[in-house]
Amino acid sequence: MKNLLNNIWTFIFCALIVIPLIVIFLLAIGSSWNYPDILPQQLEFQNLIKMLFTNSELIHSLTQSILLSLGTIILTLAIAYPTAILLAHYDFFGKKVINLLVYLPLIIPSIALLTNLDFVMIKFSLNGSFVGVVIAHTLFYLPYAIKLLMDNFEQNGNAFESVSKNLGANNWQTFWNVTFPMSKSGLQGAILMTYVVSMTQYLATLLVGDGKFLTLSVRMFPFTTAGKYKIAAIYAFTFLIVTLIPLFLIDKYIIRNRRRG
Amino acid sequence: MNKKVYFKFLVLLLPLLLLWGCSSGQKDNSSTMPASYREALQNAKGKTVTYYGFGGNDAQNRWVDEVVTPMMKKKGITVKRVPMDIDTIINKLTTEKEANKQTGNMDVLWINGENFYNAKKLSLLDTIKPSLIPNMKYMSKNDQDTKTDMGTKIENQEIPYGNAQFVLIGNKEMFNGDYPTSAKKLLAWAKENPGKLTYVAPPDFTGSAFVRNIIYETVGFDKLDKAPATKEGIYKVIKPALDYLNELKPYLWQKGQNYPKTTAQMDKMFADGQIAMDFSYNQMYVATQKQAGLFDDKAETFLFDNGMIGNYSYLAIPKTAPNKSAAVVLINTMLSPEAQTKRLDAKYGATVSPYSSAKMPQNMKQKLDDSVETNNTVPANELAKKRLPEVSGKKIPIIEQLWKEHVLNDK
Numbered sequence A: 001m002k003n004l005l006n007n008i009w010t011f012i013f014c015a016l017i018v019i020p021l022i023v024i025f026l027l028a029i030g031s032s033w034n035y036p037d038i039l040p041q042q043l044e045f046q047n048l049i050k051m052l053f054t055n056s057e058l059i060h061s062l063t064q065s066i067l068l069s070l071g072t073i074i075l076t077l078a079i080a081y082p083t084a085i086l087l088a089h090y091d092f093f094g095k096k097v098i099n100l101l102v103y104l105p106l107i108i109p110s111i112a113l114l115t116n117l118d119f120v121m122i123k124f125s126l127n128g129s130f131v132g133v134v135i136a137h138t139l140f141y142l143p144y145a146i147k148l149l150m151d152n153f154e155q156n157g158n159a160f161e162s163v164s165k166n167l168g169a170n171n172w173q174t175f176w177n178v179t180f181p182m183s184k185s186g187l188q189g190a191i192l193m194t195y196v197v198s199m200t201q202y203l204a205t206l207l208v209g210d211g212k213f214l215t216l217s218v219r220m221f222p223f224t225t226a227g228k229y230k231i232a233a234i235y236a237f238t239f240l241i242v243t244l245i246p247l248f249l250i251d252k253y254i255i256r257n258r259r260r261g
Numbered sequence B: 001m002n003k004k005v006y007f008k009f010l011v012l013l014l015p016l017l018l019l020w021g022c023s024s025g026q027k028d029n030s031s032t033m034p035a036s037y038r039e040a041l042q043n044a045k046g047k048t049v050t051y052y053g054f055g056g057n058d059a060q061n062r063w064v065d066e067v068v069t070p071m072m073k074k075k076g077i078t079v080k081r082v083p084m085d086i087d088t089i090i091n092k093l094t095t096e097k098e099a100n101k102q103t104g105n106m107d108v109l110w111i112n113g114e115n116f117y118n119a120k121k122l123s124l125l126d127t128i129k130p131s132l133i134p135n136m137k138y139m140s141k142n143d144q145d146t147k148t149d150m151g152t153k154i155e156n157q158e159i160p161y162g163n164a165q166f167v168l169i170g171n172k173e174m175f176n177g178d179y180p181t182s183a184k185k186l187l188a189w190a191k192e193n194p195g196k197l198t199y200v201a202p203p204d205f206t207g208s209a210f211v212r213n214i215i216y217e218t219v220g221f222d223k224l225d226k227a228p229a230t231k232e233g234i235y236k237v238i239k240p241a242l243d244y245l246n247e248l249k250p251y252l253w254q255k256g257q258n259y260p261k262t263t264a265q266m267d268k269m270f271a272d273g274q275i276a277m278d279f280s281y282n283q284m285y286v287a288t289q290k291q292a293g294l295f296d297d298k299a300e301t302f303l304f305d306n307g308m309i310g311n312y313s314y315l316a317i318p319k320t321a322p323n324k325s326a327a328v329v330l331i332n333t334m335l336s337p338e339a340q341t342k343r344l345d346a347k348y349g350a351t352v353s354p355y356s357s358a359k360m361p362q363n364m365k366q367k368l369d370d371s372v373e374t375n376n377t378v379p380a381n382e383l384a385k386k387r388l389p390e391v392s393g394k395k396i397p398i399i400e401q402l403w404k405e406h407v408l409n410d411k
Helices: A002-029 A046-054 A056-089 A095-101 A110-123 A130-156 A159-166 A171-182 A184-200 A203-208 A216-225 A229-260 B002-022 B037-044 B058-074 B086-098 B114-121 B134-138 B183-192 B205-218 B221-226 B231-251 B263-271 B285-291 B324-334 B337-342 B362-375 B380-385 B395-408
Strands: B048-053 B078-083 B108-111 B159-165 B167-171 B277-280 B299-302 B308-316
Touching: A002 A229, A056 A095, A056 A130, A056 A184, A056 A216, A056 A229, A110 A130, A110 A203, A110 B086, A130 A184, A130 A203, A159 A171, A171 A184, A184 A216, A184 A229, A203 A216, A203 B086, A216 A229, A216 B078, B037 B324, B048 B058, B048 B324, B058 B078, B058 B324, B058 B337, B086 B108, B086 B114, B108 B114, B108 B324, B114 B308, B167 B285, B183 B205, B183 B231, B205 B221, B205 B231, B205 B277, B205 B308, B205 B395, B221 B231, B231 B395, B263 B277, B285 B299, B285 B362, B324 B337, B337 B362, B362 B380
Parallel strands: B048 B078, B048 B108
Antiparallel strands: B108 B308, B159 B308, B167 B277, B167 B299
């Protein structure tokens, strides 16, 4: 009985995730989908294929999206990694406050934060530059990355590092041979999270980027607000693919790793 | 030890170096307004000009990419189209002004109405002398929309770009070819055929225009224009229109309990024959929808006898534009008869030019008249005759709010 109930719950959850995906896919390939038909009356793949392979805008936006997220991942980790170690392993005055402050970028309404960030970027002549957009993006993903890495460090504890140092390893050796390998799963989580959220970021790219960085989401957004669902769906579909493939690869890699370990 | 400190210092300096590398300042005469169009052409050669505007209209995007961009290329100028909604644009320009930035990134903006009012109030826009845009000769100084934009005096801060007028679209079979050409007739028809009419709920742009057109029908433009821009003032004036809409409500689709949320939804209901009437803020909408395979020959455009709301969209150059010469060339090119005539094609969104109907070149006029035959649109001179101005942008949100309180929430 309990099993059946569990199955029903699983089914409902799957449906909640899968049905919108199916709708996006049908919107992208269907034509003449009119009330009261439940399914589109005609399917045409040419449109989707044409958009995917011949649309230079799409390919250009895709490159921009990926370059920006790579830059963001590097900067986010550079800041989040030491911060997470600090918060997990060290005690200092004001730790609790900093622990809370980490979430600030998620608490402040993003439009207020971004307008002022834009102001600062203009002052530093960073607006419209790659570095500027990466910094703006990083601000929003730091909370996720820090939290994910911190949990990982707290779980591992720092006893291993003490052992390593006790056995005569210096700081660098301890870091590369003990701390870093042990934090791999936290790192992977942080990278994935940053990648996914960075791909979807719209306002920061547009505002701080001065419209110079036409990423996938920047191109997609106006179509959804204008009710051009077909075009938006094709963008969304591309979006899904480029976000899911790395996710799948990294996930597979982690699982394989765990089995080995 | 000393070495280590030195190294740390260098590492700390690195980000500053990066910052310095990004802010390479360059100055030439392209960021000032040219004295003449010829000078603009000379200065602009080899430059890149950016066009910032709403990017959700793929037909308009196509027009810029396939018609305007190649024309500019011939003049040696590269066009970069940036999809950015006007709210974000104004937001950015304001921030730039606050930060005291002299040169920004936007050269040409697509703007109108309330956003223009805000931009002008904050003096974000540069003045464009009419002599700089030779193609303005096709426009008339006497047309209302070349003088004011939704009640705001233009004073050369923007240049007309496109002409939009609200039109009604009827299903020929359901109306039997006898269209309700006034609000009174519309109500009578609804009572005979309940459930066959509806309108997009404001604050949707088009639905809001429909409500304003009903206000014009019931109380007239002048009264609304003179009413103070306060909630009480407007409510007092438009009360008869709200009463009208409430009287119409029970005869609407789903007895007026629900309204379509987007024009796309309403278009679909119209195409499926669920409702008899659709409307659009584009005179040639039937042509574009037919081209897209959504409407068929049953769809016909008609107008209220007392007139329909119309407005222009405009192009402007912000004060911080980095390339004002190229911006001037882009505006003139967009307004050329060649570009504007192509713009009438359904695949480019069928936007009517801001030319005065008396000064329109022959082939453009021909194209508009042909569309009357093939796409059941309304001829240009009739549209011009039955044209009513927009009210001030400040009043529009108030009207939308009043509609919500007194019509939508009225049980």
